[in-house]
Amino acid sequence: MDTQLTEIAPDIYRLSTYSSDARLMWNQFLINGEEPLLFHTGLRSLFPLVSAAVARLIAIERLRWITFGHVEADECGSMNSWLAAAPHAQVAHGTMGCLVQVNDLADRPPRPLGDGEVLDLGGRRVRRIETPHVPHGWDAGLFLEETTGTLLCGDLFTAFGDSPALTQNDIVGPALKTEDAARATCLTPATAPTMRALADLQPATLGLMHGPAFTGDCAQALRDLSAAYDQRLDAEGIQLNGPRTPSTSELRK
């Protein structure tokens, strides 16, 4: 395996490692502001590869922020390796995620971020957006880089298989096929509305953790994904509970 580097937006680099055995890619993103930020640390086992790729962009000691969407091995498994390699770096995560997870897991105290809070990286600005249980994890959240409109959307649109670094091709179909096989997404009444709220941000680029970076109509892709999850929630409800009986007020209409 090797880790490939692609600049997907000005100063935003995608670091991508594909495993043909797992038929899965793991992507991290480095935002190279005055205070460089890493989104996703990658698996512990990938630290040698990913850190060597970051070192092609910046001196590792310059890394200031270590971030991820939610606590999971591929999101933050190597965070303590990064903390050891970058003495001025700090993990930044959602407030609740810090309380429940990262305060204990990280070797140095994290910087809690409120919903909507912005980290000014000097030249680039990232906003933390809480998305609890979307696609999974109580502490789940994403980052929008505001100056380029790049939404680092983690596990959303996860698709098996290899793909180019950048694409404008359909990312919804492959994601739904993978979802039907892997069932990785929490299906709740908040799933689709949360995705629609992300569409309302009108991102210009979507940085996927397990897939390409998408530069097509990002808002439409998020709306299409949300519509598919609305359908899945309805179908799951019917499968579990049978057809829903209309309420009295609905019958009166």
Ligand SMILES: [Fe+2]
């Ligand atoms: Fe995940």
Ligand SMILES: [Fe+2]
């Ligand atoms: Fe992931």
